[in-house]
Amino acid sequence: MTEPEPTVSAPLVGLAAAILAATLDEPRVLTVPVAGQPDGRGEGLPAGPLEPAHPTLERGLRAWVERQTGQSLGYVEQLYTFGDRNRRRGGQGEGGLHALSVAYLALVREARPAADATWQSWYRYFPYEDRRAGRPPALDALTDRLEAWAGAATDPEQGRRRSDRIGLTFGAAGSGWNEERVLERYELLFEAGLVPEAGASDHIAGQAMAFDHRRMLATALGRLRGKIKYRPVVFELMPPAFTLGQLQRVVEALSGVLLHKQNFRRLVAQQGLVEETEAVTAETGGRPARLMRFRREVLLERPVPGLRLPSGRPG
Amino acid sequence: MTEPEPTVSAPLVGLAAAILAATLDEPRVLTVPVAGQPDGRGEGLPAGPLEPAHPTLERGLRAWVERQTGQSLGYVEQLYTFGDRNRRRGGQGEGGLHALSVAYLALVREARPAADATWQSWYRYFPYEDRRAGRPPALDALTDRLEAWAGAATDPEQGRRRSDRIGLTFGAAGSGWNEERVLERYELLFEAGLVPEAGASDHIAGQAMAFDHRRMLATALGRLRGKIKYRPVVFELMPPAFTLGQLQRVVEALSGVLLHKQNFRRLVAQQGLVEETEAVTAETGGRPARLMRFRREVLLERPVPGLRLPSGRPG
């Protein structure tokens, strides 16, 4: 009785992947060109329809990504299933849901582009998310536009709610910046009509993407920024051996904020996440650094092994 | 080029909801009878296929739930999209993925069953998850069976990995019990063939459900148990006014572990999650307790307002 019975028109199911890496202190995402898109939206995530031959969703995703980019995936995690708000049956009017996309997050070590896929910095699509060099200047323009949108609300109550959301997600008031709220910030910009995906000709909020791929990417970044704190996923992005300084710069690149050096090192060390190798490297510019490696055993020892970000430091 | 094009046979998309409540110190889930299922698997979650008329996934879900149970939903959150491992095209052989289910978590305040839907305790389906009365006796039998399964591995390396997983998820060794790992525990039991959903005639691991609904329920419980720690979602399950003792018992019911009274009260108070009302209630058996209410303002004030569970107390 609750068994899904065949309906006349099943929706299309798409698979999409936000494939993330970090090389040379820059967080990256693998993108592909997308034809037939509005101006400025010709970039997208590797994606394709779920096919009858796919044994599972994840296997289908891996197949598509390999076909489109040549990249084989290691760590893969399902993010969210989107009912695309832009694609409805028969144009407008009574249209129901036409297409779904199951979005995935993938973390890979090496950044070797293939075919016409290219690696881009995350912050090309979300420039305001990078606070490593201090509060980005673009932010002021953005929050001004957002406040104008809040002021243009139909009633004062709605305006207050909008202002609250702006303060909460963009860290006005006392609450401070929360680097995990990437999706909430993008959604707010979308609702305020400040991104091309919402019909704006604007691009002060960063480079647009095809379909709702930028929403998927925002979801992926927020998830990863949260997850590094309680799971040792950063190491999926690191080479087998690395210095603590490199690790810190990768974490900073992902989270978009700078960290306090001494405390970061102590946290990493005392949590047993890494162990020393015998090797050192001299390519860092100052005193040669010891190379470390990830201790896989922590997965068995500690219940919640993550890189709790230690406070932060003024940019 | 990455645009999903129509394929000959799109998969069916189902919607399912784990609707959770907490009444009288017992955590509950709304279930419906499911016809045509194997013996002992006639219970399921409210569910139905996504229909062309549904404007969004969530609206489709709400429609199905209201139709099947009369329950209208408040807080709703998407959980996961499952490619049902039991339903493949054409039986066995080359079969690809035939049906998807997008599963949701819903939290409701009132527990008034309607139609042939009934409220059941979570722990009917996961008896080993309730540690409020100490370590459940059923657990020993379960871990014995699991260890036997680990011992029956094809090679020693696989056996070691299985043993590690058992220790990690069921909290042997030093690691202790982690109440959030509901899904990992269920998946382990599934792989070990100890649940009817995996073909076993056994039910020492709790009451089975139709399709993969128990997997969805496990996902929901794990998510909720994690989420109460960093979001004030418990209050979705509470009446408008409640005593701190009631709140504690609900949190204990959800998490399945007992908490330290004094510290719980202090934590709740000093986090500003609740405020006093003028009323008191005398129905608690001892000294009358002050009725409290949830302070909605914390959502604007604090970045991560949740009920960090204070340690716990020996059961």
Place this chain on the structure above:
DNA sequence: TCAAAAGTGTTATCCTTACACCCATGT
């Protein structure tokens, strides 16, 4: 008077934060 639950206060301990400082290399 006693049981049961509400509610308050205090202390030891640990973790986080912040600051100060030394070490080894290249220019």
Place this chain on the structure above:
DNA sequence: ACATGGGTGTAAGGATAACACTTTTGA
């Protein structure tokens, strides 16, 4: 010599955990 990044020590502050204890009702 000094700039740069690597690496260590330690003290202050705050939060948690554990303990003891008082208050107010009903039976």
